Amino acid sequence: MKRSERKKPRRLWLKIPVIIVILLVLGVGAYAFSVYNNAKNTVNEKMHDPVETIDTDLTKEKLKATEPLNVLLLGIDSEDDQRGRSDAIMVMQLDPKTDAITIVSIPRDTRTEIVGKGIDDKINHAYAFGGAEMSVATVENFLGIDIDYYVSINMDGLVELVDELGTITISNEVAWTDSKYDFPEGIVEMNGDKTMSYVRMRKKDPMGDFGRTHRQRKVIEGIINEGASVGSVPKFSGMMDILGTNMSTNMDFDDMKQLFSGYKDTRRNVSEYMIAGSGQKIDGIYYLIVPDEEVQKAHELLVSKE
Structure with a gap:
């Protein structure tokens, strides 16, 4: 199904924040009704935040029919x-x-039209200008696709989750040292503060922001692996409280249950793609200029395959 009435554009970041919620909420279904009820209230009363850009009725129809869904994932960084x-x-x-997940990452410096603002700017500025509403509209316009759900999470919230769990482990691919921590290649165990250093480093990564995005995904995977363990069940309520404070989504609790039951096997096959472009300064500001053919390639990865 497509929202055909939307004006088409001129031009056409396995495991992610929403799966954190699905696993934490539903992976311990036998825990207790009180926990279940607390999770439901947290999602519906604290996390649930619809946006007008997304047609909720149409999305629920697609969810019920288990059609392909596009989910916009936004990591909100609180650096000063x-x-x-x-x-x-x-x-x-x-x-x-196809029991598959396709993840397309959009570099934060990508220059594009900010829908509702009427200017061309870095795509990550859309959230600063108009929150999730403007981010959804801008990404839809940039890629020529429909977004069915969005999930935004404050990156500080990920750190709080790590501290609630105790530690997480990740497989590190780029060795470096900062003023506080060593990050050797291989398995690294991290608390919350070390995790923050891990996800924020840019200058020592040969891939720059591309590498940073890759490390953010590794942290999310580490949180899921630890959060879904049996030993983490007693920490469930604390984790839900953290998510309730740091996460927003247009999904309600029933959507999450249906998503888990109808889409859980998509985790079997995960592919990732990072949109590429060339750096350019315009009026003294650095942007990533993405060619039309690259946008088209990303578009084709995300449109429904009938």
């Missing part, structure tokens, strides 16, 4: 000079027909 901007931007397509 980046407050309120979505420094991690990914579109994840869940396709139950």
